[in-house]
Every structure is written in structure tokens, then in C-alpha cells.
Amino acid sequence: MNASNTQIQMRKGLLEFCILHIIARGEIYASDMIEELTDAKMIIVEGTLYPLLNRLKNASLVSYKWVESESGPPRKYYSITEEGSRFLETLNETWDSLVNSTQLITSKK
Amino acid sequence: MNASNTQIQMRKGLLEFCILHIIARGEIYASDMIEELTDAKMIIVEGTLYPLLNRLKNASLVSYKWVESESGPPRKYYSITEEGSRFLETLNETWDSLVNSTQLITSKK
DNA sequence: ACACAAGTCTTGTAATGCAAGGTACTGTTT
DNA sequence: AAACAGTACCTTGCATTACAAGACTTGTGT
Numbered sequence: 001m002n003a004s005n006t007q008i009q010m011r012k013g014l015l016e017f018c019i020l021h022i023i024a025r026g027e028i029y030a031s032d033m034i035e036e037l038t039d040a041k042m043i044i045v046e047g048t049l050y051p052l053l054n055r056l057k058n059a060s061l062v063s064y065k066w067v068e069s070e071s072g073p074p075r076k077y078y079s080i081t082e083e084g085s086r087f088l089e090t091l092n093e094t095w096d097s098l099v100n101s102t103q104l105i106t107s108k109k
Numbered sequence: 110m111n112a113s114n115t116q117i118q119m120r121k122g123l124l125e126f127c128i129l130h131i132i133a134r135g136e137i138y139a140s141d142m143i144e145e146l147t148d149a150k151m152i153i154v155e156g157t158l159y160p161l162l163n164r165l166k167n168a169s170l171v172s173y174k175w176v177e178s179e180s181g182p183p184r185k186y187y188s189i190t191e192e193g194s195r196f197l198e199t200l201n202e203t204w205d206s207l208v209n210s211t212q213l214i215t216s217k218k
Numbered sequence: 219a220c221a222c223a224a225g226t227c228t229t230g231t232a233a234t235g236c237a238a239g240g241t242a243c244t245g246t247t248t
Numbered sequence: 249a250a251a252c253a254g255t256a257c258c259t260t261g262c263a264t265t266a267c268a269a270g271a272c273t274t275g276t277g278t
Contacts, residue, residue, distance in 0.1 A: 001168035003199045008235060009122025009264075010207055013115060015235080018214045025217065031256065042210040048235050050258055055234090059110035072255040073243040090112045092215070098119055099208065101151040105127045106201070109134065117266060118233075124266080140225065157266050159227055164265090181224045182274040 015044060016052060017091045020080065023062055024088055029075040053078065061087050120151070124161060126204060127151060129189065129197045132171055138184040162187065170196050 015037075022033055030049055037044050053076075056062045061084035064076040080088070127149075131142055139158055146153050162185075165171045170193035173185045189197070 001164060001170065003196070003203065005264075006122055006125060006200060007203050007207075010126070010203060012121045012233090012235065012265090013118025014207065014211060016115060017119070018211060021215045021217075029256085037214070040210045040213040041206060042214065045236065046257080047237065047239095047259085051234080054258090055110060061110065069244085069255080071244065073257070075256065087112070091115060094112065094116050094119060095211070095215075097150060098116075098123065101149045102123060102127060102204070104149040105146070105151065106130045106204075108130075114233075121234090121265065138225080154267065155226080156228085156268065156270095160265080163227090178224080178275085180275065182226075184225065 011042065014095075015042070015048065016056070017088075017095060018042060019049070019052060020056070020061065020084060020088045020091065023056075023078050024080045024085065027077040027079045029067075029077050031075075056084070060084075123204075124151070124153060124157065125165070126197075126200045128158070128161060129165070129170065129193060129200065132165075132187050133189045133194065133197055136186040136188045138176075138186050140184075165193070169193075 018037060018040075019033060022028060022036055028036075030046070030053065034044055034046070034049060053062070053064075057064065057078075060081055062078050062080055064078045066074050067077050068074045124146075127146060128142060131137060131145055137145075139155070139162065143153055143155070143158060162171070162173075166173065166187075169190055171187050171189055173187045175183050176186050177183045
């Protein structure tokens with residue numbers, strides 16, 4: 001039991017939330033998502049992101065279209081669906097509630 | 110992919126953090142921990158808590174002693190160790206950082 | 219004896235992040 | 249043309265862990 005594993009465990013589930021938020025802002029492809037998350041100090045690797053995006057897509061929360069790149073292989077540009085937007089709203093509530101609960105517990109003396 | 114599963118995933122790893130906080134406040138046994146967490150709307154069941162407490166104990170982050178009850182079977186009263194206190198401090202930082210990152214991502218337009 | 223409550227614990231399942239490596243396309247260098 | 253490097257997407261196997269369901273133990277009341 002070490003801090004880095006705990007960090008991983010805490011981040012679990014939050015990734016889905018953050019990625020939905022990023023996609024909700026506009027069309028974007030995987031590598032740029034990783035960059036955004038890394039900039040915000042939320043580290044994520046490809047082996048985590050790609051399966052997650054597939055799960056979101058299979059759940060009809062996001063959709064994608066292929067776009068050819070000027071240099072390199074084509075990219076999958078993701079965008080959020082209506083269902084995804086609704087789901088994101090419930091996630092916002094879940095997150096707020098969770099922060100609130102944790103605040104309650106960790107600030108008590 | 111549904112909201113209740115997401116809730117579970119988001120809570121993952123946070124439980125360890127919250128339970129360490131509760132134990133850090135003073136000696137306490139499992140059923141009372143569940144009550145405290147439930148009061149704070151952080152639902153946890155026995156099948157989750159007992160293995161978690163064993164993990165914490167095996168990692169030397171907490172210790173326990175048996176205390177006989179006036180009515181019913183004896184109880185395991187847990188308390189935090191010095192190592193546990195140090196670990197809890199790093200978890201506090203991890204949590205703050207995570208909240209900060211999430212805030213950054215979800216509030217961006 | 220029996221039922222019940224309180225407390226602790228175990229087994230099996232499902233979800234998912236990560237490490238490591240693979241595939242495919244494009245452009246550059248030799 | 250062949251080899252290399254960069255970009256982008258994907259897969260496999262492993263470890264962790266929350267949960268559902270149920271078991272075991274101790275003490276109390278009928």
C-alpha cells in the first residue's frame with residue numbers, strides 16, 4: 001500500500017468524468033485529450049484512455065468521426081451526444097456530493 | 110455504464126482516505142465507522158470495510174485491540190499508527206491536488 | 219432449546235487503470 | 249527503394265478493489 005497506488009485509485013472514475021467534460025467542450029481527438037489532462041496534472045496513458053473512449057462510445061455517450069490528418073494517420077474526433085450531456089449532468093451532481101461528503105469527514109475533529 | 114457504477118468508481122480510493130481520517134480522530138470499531146460514513150452520505154457496506162481495514166492493518170497504517178462488549182461479541186477498536194499519520198498527510202495532498210485538477214478541467218469553457 | 223441482534227469475516231464477481239507491446243499511415247533520410 | 253522516425257489507434261494480461269451474498273461467533277431474551 002503506497003501513495004502512488006492510492007493516487008491511482010482516487011483518480012479512478014474521475015477520469016471518465018473529466019474526459020466527458022473535455023469532449024463536451026468540442027470535437028477533440030485522443031492525443032489532445034491526453035495533453036489537456038496532463039497540463040492539469042491529471043496523468044493518463046494511452047492504455048487507459050482508448051478503452052475508456054470505447055466504453056463511452058459503446059454506451060452512446062459520445063460519438064466520433066474519422067478526420068484525415070495532414071501529417072500522419074487519420075484521427076478519431078470525438079463529440080458528446082445528447083445522452084452523454086444528460087449523463088454528464090448527473091456526474092456533476094455525483095462529484096459535488098462526493099466532495100461534500102469527503103469535506104465533511106476530513107474536516108471533522 | 111450507469112450512474113450508480115460511476116458513483117462506485119469515483120468513491121474508490123476515497124474510502125481509504127476517509128476511513129484513515131475517522132480512525133485518526135480516535136479509537137473506533139467497524140460498525141461505528143459505517144455509521145459515520147453513512148451519516149456523511151458516503152455509503153459503505155461490511156464486505157467493503159473489513160477487507161479495507163485488513164489492508165490498512167497489514168500495511169501497518171493502523172493497529173487494533175480487542176475490547177469486550179457489554180452485550181454481544183467483542184469489538185476490534187482501531188487506532189492510527191505513526192506511519193499511518195504520515196501516510197494520511199500525503200493522502201491529504203493527493204486529494205487536494207486531485208480536487209484542484211478536476212476543478213481546472215470541469216470549470217474550463 | 220430457539221430466535222434474534224451485534225460484530226467480524228470470507229468467497230466469488232465485475233470493473234477498470236496500467237505496463238507493455240502491436241498495427242498502420244506518412245514523411246524523411248540514406 | 250529501403251530503413252527509420254513520428255503520430256495515432258488498439259489489445260493483452262495483470263493487479264486492485266467495491267460489492268453481493270452468506271457464514272461464523274457471542275450474548276440476550278423468550
